[in-house]
Amino acid sequence: MKKFISWRRVSTMKQGASGLGLQAQTEIIEHFVKSEKGELIADYHEVYTGKELSGCVELRKAMQHCKESGATLIIAKTDRFRNTIEALQIYDEMEGNIYFCDLPHTDKFTLTLFFALAEREALIVSIRTKAALAAKKAQGYKLGNEKGVDLSKANEASAKARTEKARNNKNNKIIWGVIGQGGTPTAEDVQRMSLQLNQMGVNTSTGLGFTPERVRTTFHNLKRIFR
Template sequence: MATGKYISYLRVSTSRQGASGLGLEAQRTNIDNYLNGGQWTLLKEYVEIESGKKDDRPKLQEALQLCKATGATLLIAKLDRLSRDAHFLIGLQKSGANFVAVDMPTANELTIGIMALVAQEERRAISRRTIDALAAAKARGVKLGNPDNLTIAGAERGRIAGVKSIKSKADVFAKDCIERIIPLRAEGLSLHAIARVLSKEGILTARGKAVWTACAVKNVIERIEGL
C-alpha cells in the first residue's frame, strides 16, 4: 500500500500523442492503480514529450530536483518503454532520488545500472552498423545525398515541403482536439471555460504547453472550420 509523497513522470514520443492523450492516459492509469489506497500525496505530475532518440530531458531533471528538495519518491509509469534510453537510465541512476517504476516495482539501482549499460552498448552497435552500411554503399559507387538539394530550386522545394509538413501536423492536432472541444461547446461553455477544462484534463497545446488559452481554443476551432 503506497504511503508518503510522490512525483510522477510520464513520457510520450510525439506532440500528437501528448495532445491526444494517447499513451499518457494509460500511464496515468498505471500510476493511479499503484497509488490506490494508502496515505499518499501526489505533489506534481511532469509530462515529457520527446523522442527516445534525443538526450534532452528537462522535465525529468525538474522532477528529480523536486524529489530531492521535498524528499518525494519519483513514480515512473513505464520503465520498460525507456529501457533502451541510456540517457534517461543513467540520469535516474546518478540522481540519488528514490524512485518506483509502477510496471517494474522490483527495479532498483542495480537493475537500472545494468539496463543503462545494455542501452549504451545497443546505441553504439546501431551507430557502428549505420557507419558500416554507409561505407559499404559508398564503396559500391552509391552517391550519398542529393546534389539537387544544394541548388536554389532545391532549397525552395525543401521550404515548401517544410511548410506543408507543419500545416499537416497542425491539422492533425486540431482534429485530435476538436473531438473534446465539440461537446464542451455544445454545453454552451465559453472559450475561456473550454480552455480551463482542457488545461485541467492535462491535454497539451500544439506547442506542448500544459495551459490552454481562449485564443488557442479559437485557433483549433477556426482551423477545423477551414478544412
C-alpha cells in the same frame, strides 16, 4: 495508498504536438500505478530537446513535489534519460524513491547494469548502420539529401498541413468544444469534462475513453491547434 507523481518527456515538438509520445507514456504510467494499487496525485510533462538534464524544468518541479508530499516519482521508460550518469543522478537525488515502469522495483546496481547494456546495444546498432550505409554507397546508391537541398520550406508546409487537418478533424472539434472554453482546466474541471465526453461517446485520438489525465493531455495538445 501509495502516492505517485509522474514525469513525462518527449524530445521533439512533433511528438509534443501529436500527443502520441506523451499519451503513450500516460497509459503506461496509469497501468503501473493501478498495478501497485497506488494513486497518481500529480503529473508533470515537457518537450525538451536540449542535452543538459538541468534544462528539464518540469522534472525538477516533479522531484520537489515528491519530496514535499512523500510521493514516489514514476517515469514510463528509462530512456527518458540519455545515459547512466543522468539516471543515477536523479536516482541519488530522489534517494531511490523513483519507479521506472520498464524496470520496476529496481536498485542502483540493476539500473547501472540496465543502462550499460542499453548503451552497448546502441553502439552496436550504430556500427551496423554505418557499415550498411557505407556498403550501399559503395554500390552506387545515393543516400539522403546529398545535394544539400533546403527542406525547411517543405517541412514548414507539411507542418501547416498537419495542423490544418487536425483543426478540421470532426472529433477534435467536438472535444475542443467541451474542454476548450476558458483557461487551463482545474482538477474539478477535468473530472467533469471526462465524464461529459464519455457520456457523449467521444474517445481520444487513440480510441480510448477519457480520464481526467487524458483531458489534461488533450487540452494541451489541442490548444496549440485551436488557439
